[in-house]
Amino acid sequence: MLKNSADRFGLISRLLHWGIAGLVVVMLSLGLRLSDMEPGLANLWLYGLHKSLGILTLSLMLARILWHLYTPPxxxxxxxxxxxxxxxxxxAIYALLLAIPLSGWIGSAATGLDVVIFDRWTLPAIAPISPLWEETAFTLHDALTKVLIALLFLHMGAALKREMDGDGTLRRMVLGRARD
Known part of the structure; x- marks a missing residue:
């Protein structure tokens, strides 16, 4: 069953959920690592990877929103x-997973350097070249990411608690249904 129903998550929703979740874990790990590094030629590819995965996350979130409009969860x-x-x-998680990549894109565009995705596609600049725009966007990117981390821990904890209570919430997101 690809589409959602009144009591089940369809395969597409589950693949989008877990695919985005995996990307977010990678992005958070990579972002934390990058925050400890000075940009240089040896690690420039990591910044490109972070940007590419961020735009992929943004794209999948937009696809997920459109999918949920087509077949509500x-x-x-x-x-x-x-x-x-x-x-x-x-x-809140949806809003953050849109705002965080957008703020990263804005901050990157404000540096004046091209934002190139997967070493193939150059994205349009969505902000003027400006140290103020760059600093503001990256400060927002960092702050929103911290809020996302806290919210994801709350989300995962609530899902685990509800599953331990036996209501089938986590099972429904994994298998599509709460009960056999």
């Missing part, structure tokens, strides 16, 4: 405050 399991918190957390 099932409602959060349970109800009340827990469901409201789950929806709010998901919306």
């Amino acid at each position: 099932p409602r959060p399991m349970g109800g009340g405050r827990q469901a409201i918190m789950a929806r709010t957390a998901h919306l």
Whole structure:
């Protein structure tokens, strides 16, 4: 089953979820490593990889949003405050996974250097060449990433707790359904 239903996640939603999750883990690891480095010729390829994976993450998030408009995801399991918190957390994660790559793209464009993706495609500059734009965008990129890390720990912890409580939330995101 590719599409979502009222109580199941379809294969496309699950592949997008776990693919983006994997990319985010790689991006966070790479970003933390890059924050400890001075840019130089020996490590320039790592910056290019980070930018490329960031644009891929942004693209997959846009695809995920379009997919969810086409085939809405099932409602959060349970109800009340827990469901409201789950929806709010998901919306915040979605917003951050759009804002973080965009702020990185803006900061990179503001340096005046071309933003080249996978050593193949040059993206248009979406900001003027400006030290102020560069500093502001990268400061925002860093701050939003820290918020994302905290929110992802909360998200993973809630999913694990709910699974240990036996409600099937995590199982539904892995297998598409909460119960056999």
